[in-house]
Amino acid sequence: MSISDFLRGSPDGIDVSGPKLIASFDVFGVKINLTETVVLSWVIILAVVLLLLWLTSNMKTKNISKKQVVAEWAVLTIYGLVEDTMGKHWKKISPYIAGLFMFSILGSLISMLGLRSVTADFNVPLTWALITFVLIHSTNIRTHGLGGYLKGYAEPVPVMLPMNILSEVSTPVSMSLRHFGNIVSGMVITSLLYFALSVITKKIGIAFCTIGIPAVLSLYFDLFSGFMQAFIFIMLTMVYISNADGNAEEN
Amino acid sequence: MDFLSIDVGTILFTLINTGLIFLAFKFILFKRVDEILEKRQQEVTATYQKADDALSSANADKEKYAQAISNAKEEASGIISRAEKLAQKQGDSMIAKARDEAQAVREKASRETEREKNLAKQELQGEISELAMELAQKIMEKEINPKDHERLINDFLQNLGDKP
Numbered sequence: 001m002s003i004s005d006f007l008r009g010s011p012d013g014i015d016v017s018g019p020k021l022i023a024s025f026d027v028f029g030v031k032i033n034l035t036e037t038v039v040l041s042w043v044i045i046l047a048v049v050l051l052l053l054w055l056t057s058n059m060k061t062k063n064i065s066k067k068q069v070v071a072e073w074a075v076l077t078i079y080g081l082v083e084d085t086m087g088k089h090w091k092k093i094s095p096y097i098a099g100l101f102m103f104s105i106l107g108s109l110i111s112m113l114g115l116r117s118v119t120a121d122f123n124v125p126l127t128w129a130l131i132t133f134v135l136i137h138s139t140n141i142r143t144h145g146l147g148g149y150l151k152g153y154a155e156p157v158p159v160m161l162p163m164n165i166l167s168e169v170s171t172p173v174s175m176s177l178r179h180f181g182n183i184v185s186g187m188v189i190t191s192l193l194y195f196a197l198s199v200i201t202k203k204i205g206i207a208f209c210t211i212g213i214p215a216v217l218s219l220y221f222d223l224f225s226g227f228m229q230a231f232i233f234i235m236l237t238m239v240y241i242s243n244a245d246g247n248a249e250e251n
Numbered sequence: 252m253d254f255l256s257i258d259v260g261t262i263l264f265t266l267i268n269t270g271l272i273f274l275a276f277k278f279i280l281f282k283r284v285d286e287i288l289e290k291r292q293q294e295v296t297a298t299y300q301k302a303d304d305a306l307s308s309a310n311a312d313k314e315k316y317a318q319a320i321s322n323a324k325e326e327a328s329g330i331i332s333r334a335e336k337l338a339q340k341q342g343d344s345m346i347a348k349a350r351d352e353a354q355a356v357r358e359k360a361s362r363e364t365e366r367e368k369n370l371a372k373q374e375l376q377g378e379i380s381e382l383a384m385e386l387a388q389k390i391m392e393k394e395i396n397p398k399d400h401e402r403l404i405n406d407f408l409q410n411l412g413d414k415p
Contacts, residue, residue, distance in 0.1 A: 018252035025260075032260035035252055041268040049275045056283040061291040068287075075284040095277035103272045123261035127269065130262075180255075 019121050037121040044106045044118065048099075074098070085235065086242040093241075100128060101234045108183050108226030111190075112218065119229070120187050125179035129172035132237045136171070136244045143246030175236055182229045186221030193217055380408055 019036040026032075055071040064072075078098045082090055104125075107118030118124055141149045153164045194214060252258065383404045 018254045018256065019261075021252050030259065032263070033252070033258055034264070035258070035261055037261055038264040038268070041265065045268055045271050045275070048272060049279065052275055052279040056279055059283060059287045061287060061294050071280060071284055072288065075281055075288075095281045096273045098280070099272035099276040100269065102276070103269060121261060122255050123258050124265050126257065127262045127265040131266070131269065 019116055035121070036116055037118050037124060040110055040115055040118050041103075041107070041124075044103065044110065047106065048102055082238065085238040086245070089247065090238075090242070090245070093238075097234050097238065100237065101230050104128075104179070104230035104233055105226055108229065109222060111187060111226075112222050117183050117187055117226075119179060119226075120184045122176065122180045122184075125176040125233070126172070128179075128233065128237075129176035132175065132240060133172040135237070136240050137168075139241050140244040140246070143244070148246070171240060175233065179229045179233050182225050186225045190214070190218060190221050376408065379411075380404075383408065 021033055021035055022039055023034040024031060025034070055067050055074075058065070059068050059071070075094075075098075078094045078101075079091060082094045082097055086093070104119060107124065108120075109117075111117040111120070137149070140152065144152065153168075154161050155164075197214065384401070387400045387404055
């Protein structure tokens with residue numbers, strides 16, 4: 001095997017490709033693809049629903065079980081985070097923030113089971129970024145009025161209008177690409193590394209490299225990176241919405 | 252699928268999936284935990300209320316008992332003072348009675364003594380006069396007129412009787 005093969009990727013070695021297409025429908029002339037990403041999302045949803053049902057089953061007010069402690073801690077932590085970054089009047093968005101966080105983490109960590117990360121499909125973080133985009137602008141219009149919202153584009157001076165529009169558009173783009181790029185680069189690096197280590201193992205005949213090193217790197221690229229990107233994504237969502245909120249509490 | 256592509260189908264499905272996750276979190280985790288927290292809050296409030304009620308009722312009881320104890324003390328001191336007075340009175344009356352009785356006994360004794368004395372005196376008088384008579388008879392037989400002697404002796408005895 002030569003370096004060029006390594007970089008090009010070989011059919012039996014590196015598999016860095018897009019999500020597999022499972023089915024395709026034609027709905028009113030629009031082609032709707034059912035991909036690996038969506039199916040894995042359903043697996044994640046099922047896992048989350050089962051986890052939440054288990055966590056919240058048999059809750060009591062006294063002598064609480066450990067899983068109830070976890071459930072209450074999770075809820076109160078998210079409430080605290082949302083109230084700290086957005087203010088008390090945004091408490092109702094907490095379930096969305098928690099859900100997004102969970103979806104993002106599990107979507108990234110599913111790679112540790114040998115499956116393709118849901119968040120390594122650009123469409124997923126793009127969808128979330130678009131939801132955030134809609135929330136930002138609806139909040140802005142709701143709190144400033146349509147006139148105030150439109151006037152905001154011409155501030156501080158009208159000549160800034162193109163810049164402001166660009167800035168608004170770049171927000172979802174940067175958010176989605178950041179998330180996608182981090183996860184997918186982790187995925188690519190991990191794949192390359194596994195491939196390289198297996199090549200080295202084949203060459204020297206001792207499997208010392210494939211034990212241990214991948215685990216440590218996977219810990220960083222999958223676990224840490226997945227967690228960080230999920231956290232960054234929800235924090236940015238909250239901060240952007242809060243910034244657009246004209247009723248934000250001054251603290 | 253391409254490595255980096257925008258796919259409407261995936262976006263729509265992800266939108267629905269995100270909505271499902273949101274609903275799962277909202278109606279399973281957050282709703283249930285909120286309910287349980289609310290319930291616990293109510294229980295805590297109720298417990299505090301109960302504790303406050305118990306405290307105030309305990310304070311009321313304490314007041315009542317303090318009142319009862321002070322009443323009991325007053326009553327006890329009343330009883331004691333009454334008992335003391337009664338005892339004093341009874342003691343006084345007993346002493347007075349005893350004194351009266353002692354007086355009566357003494358008087359009786361004194362009367363008895365007087366009577367005994369008189370009796371003894373009379374007896375003595377009788378004996379002495381008899382003795383004197385005998386003596387006088389003897390003397391009369393020997394020397395003098397018995398009439399004079401009897402008078403003398405009677406005078407003497409009369410004098411004697413006057414001086415006890």
